[in-house]
Amino acid sequence: MGDRERNTDARIAIDSETREQLRDQKRGGETYDRLLRKMIRQYDPDADPARDGRVAPANG
Numbered sequence: 601m602g603d604r605e606r607n608t609d610a611r612i613a614i615d616s617e618t619r620e621q622l623r624d625q626k627r628g629g630e631t632y633d634r635l636l637r638k639m640i641r642q643y644d645p646d647a648d649p650a651r652d653g654r655v656a657p658a659n660g
Contacts, residue, residue: 626635
């Protein structure tokens, strides 16, 4: 899905601290969609220590 095809009605519930941290990662006119897509490409869930109980989640 390209940027022009995105559904602008979609919402993701996050707390205000997470939103602030996310906003701090944006650059220039970058959209949240583009930023999240870049983050998703970099994330490897199999390498996340919180998934197997080695580390407690930040807000868990």
